[in-house]
Amino acid sequence: MGIATLRSGAFSLAMIGACAVLALGVGSGQAAPKQPATKEPAAQTPAKPNQLNLTRELPSPYSPNAEGAKPASPNPNADAAYGAYQRGRYVTAFREATKRIEANPKDAAAMTLLGELYNQGLGVKQDPKRAHEWYRLAAAQNDANAMASLGLMAMDGRGQPKDEKAARSWLEQAARKGQPSACYNLALIQLASDKPADLAAAVANFRAAAEAEVPAAQYALGVLYLQGKGVAKDTTQAAQWFRRAADNGDLGAEVEFAIRLFNGDGVAKDEARAARYFLHAAQRGNAIAQNRIAKLYVAGRGVPKNLVEAAAWNLAAASQGRSDAGLDQATAGLNPDERKRAEALAADRANLSQ
Incomplete structure (x- = not known):
């Protein structure tokens, strides 16, 4: 199975009420076009299980469990x-x-x-x-x-x-x-x-x-630069903000920055580094990243080729509604022992999304 140029899908910052949504499209799994650096056409917005949302509200600045927000600095008056x-x-x-x-x-x-x-x-x-x-x-x-x-x-x-x-x-x-x-x-x-x-x-x-290192804001700014909305379109700036958000723990930004790295879009192409970001996001339960890292294991790009790992991540993604016929076909030749190991790994990884 070849691996096509990874791409982002249709981006939209839907307004308050509907929430602002960043949807990441799926690689087709077909061979990449012969023209150099040609990307796949934009995909339709995927179904809800595959969407990553910019939530409207961050938790209170004092919240000790504020996902995507760093704890407030100690206040000397408190x-x-x-x-x-x-x-x-x-x-x-x-x-x-x-x-x-x-x-x-x-x-x-x-x-x-x-x-x-x-x-x-x-x-x-x-x-x-x-x-x-x-x-x-x-x-x-x-x-x-x-x-x-x-x-x-x-x-x-x-x-x-x-x-x-x-x-x-x-x-x-x-x-x-x-x-x-x-x-x-x-x-x-x-x-x-x-x-x-x-x-x-x-x-x-x-x-x-x-x-101020609010990851959700860094992610949002990356989307705006990617779209050219309110700012001049700048894929380099987009990649930089996605990286900062990813390194601050934003899951959507991890996936988006990994795609930028894999494609060399706004940042130097680095498939091994992209694979590390995909793998980390996959381990955090992101179905898109699980699908992507499975493709990389099949192709041996950024990671050593490993069909057991590919099958395990594909099964984990499928358990969240992200099935992939191309990956199913690519891993169909596993022997019974390999299939059993992949299913055991997938069962463990399915718990990551819960």
């Missing part, structure tokens, strides 16, 4: 309370934050921390209304993290009626102070607008969040 929070000692964090406020009724960092504890139900019973009250008190003291959290709560109607106008206002206030998650979420709202000024502002806010 001292023992914030330190306890970062170590997962939430009851202690609540107690210390309360002591801080008793000593200083204008301690915005402690107020925001109490808001977060109530918002997530950490160390206390979850109570969005109490969270909202504490965030409002902190925002009155110009705390940007509290403003960002209020924006997200207003957007979702948590602890208050849903209010998109108020959400945007809070996010704008926090973004003006450089709060990274506010910049990212505001950019997604602005991207929904058809006003040129909003598109320019969205790019600026994505960039501010990206420079």
Whole structure:
């Protein structure tokens, strides 16, 4: 089985409500065209199981489990309370934050921390209304993290009626102070607008969040450069932002940067390095990466040829709805022992996607 030039599929940044979606197409598995550097035609947007989404909302800046967001830097004003929070000692964090406020009724960092504890139900019973009250008190003291959290709560109607106008206002206030998650979420709202000024502002806010190492923003900026939306089309810039997002743990960016590496699109062609990115994303349960690394194992490109590994990754991808007749055919000649080993590996890998 030959391996065609790997490609991205149809990209679309659908607006708020439908979510912004990056869809990666599938390589055909046919022989590559004879013309050098010719890519396959764009594919149709794949079905839902094969889509990678730019989610509208990042978790709160204080969230210890914020996927795609780095933990906030320790705030010197939160001292023992914030330190306890970062170590997962939430009851202690609540107690210390309360002591801080008793000593200083204008301690915005402690107020925001109490808001977060109530918002997530950490160390206390979850109570969005109490969270909202504490965030409002902190925002009155110009705390940007509290403003960002209020924006997200207003957007979702948590602890208050849903209010998109108020959400945007809070996010704008926090973004003006450089709060990274506010910049990212505001950019997604602005991207929904058809006003040129909003598109320019969205790019600026994505960039501010990206420079603060928010992986989702780095990924989004890469998509914009790839599309030439709001910026001049620049595959080199796209590849650079995908790399930064990938190295910060963004799964979609890992796959996209691997495709750029394999094709030499915006970055020097390096099939072995591409294979490492594909393999890491596959091990994290991404069906697209599992399909791609299976193709590389069949062809022996970037990795040694290994039909057992190819079959195992193909089966793992198929368990997520990404079947591939070409890979099925390429691995059909395994003997019973090889097939058994591949199925055992696939069963283990299927758990990665759960």
